[in-house]
Amino acid sequence: MADNVKPRVRVPRSAAAGEAFEIKTLISHKMESGQRKDSDGNPIPRSIINHFSCDFNGENVIQAALEGAISTNPYIQFEASIEESGTFTFTWQDDDGSEYTDSKDITVG
């Protein structure tokens, strides 16, 4: 488990049915690209968040495959729209096998 990896998510508390709104996600992660070398000249191995997905009431909303060029503290922002109240769940997967999650409730109205 990488150190100090914390997700933050911003989802509006409520939205009109069918109307698009913005979801912002951020996760603090070093995103070691694998391209750097340490002071002895040895390559520092890659260690990044490689996958992000967002589900709403069990249904997948968006998935993203992240590669080494994504910089520290990946910020992913997208629009979504919903027809019913429920819960967004966000999942980030790390190269080392760890998974980080967050969730936010939202009501339609």
Add this chain to the structure above:
Amino acid sequence: MKKFTLSATVAVSLAFFAGTASAQVTDALVVDGTAISTSAPASDWLDIDQVLSGWSFRTVETRALQTDDFDNPGMIFVDQAIDDWNTADGTEGKSCASCHTNGPEEFAGLRAELPRWDEEQGMLMNMEDYINLSRVEHMGAEPWKWAKPRMNAMVALLSLQSRGMEINVAIDGPVADTWEQGREIYYTRVGQLDMSCANCHEDNYGNMIRADHLSQGQINGFPTYRLKNAKLNSTQGRFSGCMKNIRAEPFAVGSEEFRALELYVASRGNGLSVESPSVRN
């Protein structure tokens, strides 16, 4: 054809003009709905009329990052500090929360006065000093190193509690001599480039030094998240960086010289608002 060419030229020259007009902005800084002033009349012992926050010297995009606590990358580290706040550390099995039962909010107002003389401790105290004082004496924990991520994050968390409050650093009484020492350092040329703090930050703020838009070098926003190194930077860490920029041997972080300088530089910003954690280049 002729009309098209003319308007294209006008458009280009306007863009060029906007690009080279490196004046600082006078927009208001509004953070999550709360307005924070970014300028104030300078103290009467200063040779400048108005003190300006570093915020007003940055680009539109950089300034925007500070207006929203979600977008502000410095808040990630504040989150980490909240975790540390709640985690027990040291022989006494206590966390910050164990004693400070009302949360970091207890520290509202402190950042606005630092560095300050502490009668009980008999010395000039900085936020880092207070943090380590509690860690060592109350928690039985190892002191944190200054200018390192963990300490910077905690300083940011505690400084955030004073955000929007007016900087009011005392320069008289028991700190008067230290303040004088700091003032002298500020105006002394050092290093291979033979420059003093004043040469850039008092004589040339608003001008460009290579690709950098020089600010007044105020520290009301420290610890600051710098886009350049994607992390929080402390005041003395920045002093060290500045000295290296002019190829001088920097004073040590936590040294008497840097403490004096920090007191002086903080007082130059009297009247500005605390902006910590700010976002800068």
